[in-house]
Amino acid sequence: xxxxxxxxxxxxxxxNFLIIPVGLALGIIVGAIPGxxxxxxxxxxxxxTYGMEPTMAILMLLAIYCGGTYGGSITAILINxxxxxxxxxxxxxxxxMTKKGQAYKALSMALFASTIGxxxxxxxxxxxxxxxxxxxxxxxxxxxxxxxxxxxxxxxxVSNKSIFKGLIGACIGIFISTIGMDNISxxxxxxxxxxxxxxxxxxxxALIGLFAISEIMMKSQYNPRTDKKTIDASSxxxxxxxxxxxxxxxxxxxxxxxxxxxxGATPGTGGGLAAFIAYNxxxxxxxxxxxxxxxxxxxxxxxxxxxxxxxxxxMIPMLTLGVPGDGATAILMGxxxxxxxxxxxxxxxxxxxxxxxxxxxLIVVNIFMYLIGSVFTKFYAHITRIPYEIxxxxxxxFCTAGAYSTSNxxxxxxxxxxxxxxxxxxRRMDFQLVPILLGIVLGPLAETNFRRxxxxxxxxxxxxVTRPISLAFLLIAVGSVLLFAIKNHxxxxxxxx
Amino acid sequence: xxxxxxxxxxxxxxFLIAAAVLWLxxxxxxxxxxxxxxxxxxVPRIAIGGMLLFSAGLLAQxxxxxxxxxxxxxKATFSTESFxxxxxxxxxxxxxxxxxxxxxxxxxxxxxxxLVVVILLFYGTRKxxxxxxxxxxxxxxxxxxxxxxHVSLP
Numbered sequence: 001x002x003x004x005x006x007x008x009x010x011x012x013x014x015x016n017f018l019i020i021p022v023g024l025a026l027g028i029i030v031g032a033i034p035g036x037x038x039x040x041x042x043x044x045x046x047x048x049t050y051g052m053e054p055t056m057a058i059l060m061l062l063a064i065y066c067g068g069t070y071g072g073s074i075t076a077i078l079i080n081x082x083x084x085x086x087x088x089x090x091x092x093x094x095x096x097m098t099k100k101g102q103a104y105k106a107l108s109m110a111l112f113a114s115t116i117g118x119x120x121x122x123x124x125x126x127x128x129x130x131x132x133x134x135x136x137x138x139x140x141x142x143x144x145x146x147x148x149x150x151x152x153x154x155x156x157x158v159s160n161k162s163i164f165k166g167l168i169g170a171c172i173g174i175f176i177s178t179i180g181m182d183n184i185s186x187x188x189x190x191x192x193x194x195x196x197x198x199x200x201x202x203x204x205x206a207l208i209g210l211f212a213i214s215e216i217m218m219k220s221q222y223n224p225r226t227d228k229k230t231i232d233a234s235s236x237x238x239x240x241x242x243x244x245x246x247x248x249x250x251x252x253x254x255x256x257x258x259x260x261x262x263x264g265a266t267p268g269t270g271g272g273l274a275a276f277i278a279y280n281x282x283x284x285x286x287x288x289x290x291x292x293x294x295x296x297x298x299x300x301x302x303x304x305x306x307x308x309x310x311x312x313x314x315m316i317p318m319l320t321l322g323v324p325g326d327g328a329t330a331i332l333m334g335x336x337x338x339x340x341x342x343x344x345x346x347x348x349x350x351x352x353x354x355x356x357x358x359x360x361x362l363i364v365v366n367i368f369m370y371l372i373g374s375v376f377t378k379f380y381a382h383i384t385r386i387p388y389e390i391x392x393x394x395x396x397x398f399c400t401a402g403a404y405s406t407s408n409x410x411x412x413x414x415x416x417x418x419x420x421x422x423x424x425x426x427r428r429m430d431f432q433l434v435p436i437l438l439g440i441v442l443g444p445l446a447e448t449n450f451r452r453x454x455x456x457x458x459x460x461x462x463x464x465v466t467r468p469i470s471l472a473f474l475l476i477a478v479g480s481v482l483l484f485a486i487k488n489h490x491x492x493x494x495x496x497x
Numbered sequence: 498x499x500x501x502x503x504x505x506x507x508x509x510x511x512f513l514i515a516a517a518v519l520w521l522x523x524x525x526x527x528x529x530x531x532x533x534x535x536x537x538x539x540v541p542r543i544a545i546g547g548m549l550l551f552s553a554g555l556l557a558q559x560x561x562x563x564x565x566x567x568x569x570x571x572k573a574t575f576s577t578e579s580f581x582x583x584x585x586x587x588x589x590x591x592x593x594x595x596x597x598x599x600x601x602x603x604x605x606x607x608x609x610x611x612l613v614v615v616i617l618l619f620y621g622t623r624k625x626x627x628x629x630x631x632x633x634x635x636x637x638x639x640x641x642x643x644x645x646x647h648v649s650l651p
């Protein structure tokens with residue numbers, strides 16, 4: 001209690017309240033530019049924090065992290081391109097809402113859900129960190145593989161038009177994720193002798209190609225004279241989230257935040273996986289699953305609450321065990337060390353007041369995020385008024401610069417355009433891109449843990465069904481696929497009758 | 498020439514061929530020294546094998562159960578509006594792929610400025626400020642990435 005009060009005292013200094021909005025603004029900008037991630041934002045700002053007090057420095061970096069995760073939803077909703085991989089599930093319903101003229105509504109809900117998810121995550125970090133860390137310690141390779149399979153079961157929900165096309169998409173994604181050097185044996189795979197392919201295809205690069213470039217290609221037949229829509233400036237912000245919609249989104253936000261906290265606290269997963277699983281669960285439990293993917297506000301609420309719900313939770317294993325949950329927290333861990341704090345069990349004992357100041361500060365970060373987001377959401381929504389031909393040029397410019405900046409390599413720029421053109425042809429063949437993305441995201445997690453688990457069990461597959469957590473995840477995955485199949489079958493039977 | 502098809506048949510054939518080629522390439526592209534049954538080839542084999550299996554399923558679905566489109570290909574087909582629209586998409590893809598080549602030789606600033614002009618011409622844009630806005634944006638992006646983010650764009 002003493003450390004808690006000392007933490008409050010450390011937090012309530014004017015400098016902290018000044019630096020949080022700066023960090024958030026930077027994070028939102030970085031997150032909203034496809035190709036730039038909050039990881040990059042944190043790295044770039046670490047040198048700026050050298051002269052700052054530890055609390056102030058870490059709060060600024062945390063603000064960039066949270067702002068970046070929210071910022072990625074803006075482009076996912078407006079131009080069908082998630083700014084970061086954590087926002088990929090937001091485009092399922094975010095972009096269809098924009099197409100229906102409800103961009104402002106989608107952006108407002110994304111902000112609200114992100115804030116609630118972030119707040120729940122911050123409270124979980126503050127009060128439940130040691131308990132959650134103990135649960136995640138039970139996760140071994142078998143559990144991680146089961147978690148990845150559980151994530152892949154989303155495919156059944158997003159490829160209801162053709163399950164074969166969804167499964168082919170997942171195989172393509174997993175295949176792409178295997179390109180490059182194998183992490184376990186060091187063997188190169190499908191690099192065709194190219195050194196640039198040794199490090200594989202970066203997830204962000206694949207995202208830009210799959211969604212941004214293919215979306216621009218899809219509009220190649222756009223005719224400004226006949227297809228141009230004139231949108232009245234005053235009508236954009238009129239379409240607000242209604243009280244009934246806020247009420248309807250309470251459950252999706254609750255499910256999303258909870259899943260975000262659990263998945264986020266599990267090292268090596270992240271907000272992207274949390275958002276996919278939350279979206280799938282909310283869709284399944286909905287009374288009207290057929291509206292998901294067509295511009296359903298509950299879909300935006302579920303995915304955004306989950307990815308921001310994972311933000312604070314990724315700090316749990318880092319602060320309690322000294323194990324970073326994802327790339328951003330690994331960088332944050334470095335920042336903690338630079339400022340004289342060594343994450344791990346001793347941190348609570350040695351520098352409890354600083355730690356409580358930071359954990360309480362995360363709550364303030366989320367409140368500020370809502371305030372700043374509310375002011376700017378109106379401006380973001382007006383992006384939909386920009387003539388398409390100008391928007392396409394601007395998006396292409398950002399995509400090229402963003403892709404290049406990922407690893408300062410022209411190779412990544414080539415990849416986004418090649419992947420984009422191929423993704424365009426897949427879309428023309430009625431393929432969904434999300435299964436491919438799921439394969440790319442979950443492929444490495446599944447492969448590494450599949451191989452590790454089999455090494456541990458001497459090649460016996462029984463390891464996946466004899467461990468209770470693994471078995472539970474696998475059963476839920478099978479159950480959710482079956483549930484989708486039954487629902488689809490009934491819907492088809494209804495259509496025929 | 499009369500053609501009966503649907504997207505399942507086309508994509509089924511394409512992926513069946515692609516997966517077969519990839520399967521044959523596995524030994525040469527994944528030259529692993531591991532002697533265990535689970536090695537660096539395992540997951541790529543599962544992914545490519547899955548692709549092979551599911552594309553066969555898709556092809557069967559396209560042939561036996563899904564409705565097919567019937568197209569009569571004559572000389573007139575090549576002058577229809579829908580063919581012209583498809584050609585436009587191909588041209589757009591060529592522009593984007595050519596941009597990557599130009600980018601290598603001329604650098605980001607000039608190549609992207611050229612791309613912007615070509616895309617606006619592609620859409621038949623006549624207003625001067627429609628050209629000015631994205632061109633200024635290219636300059637701003639170049640400046641931000643080089644000076645603020647320290648990314649030395651090509």
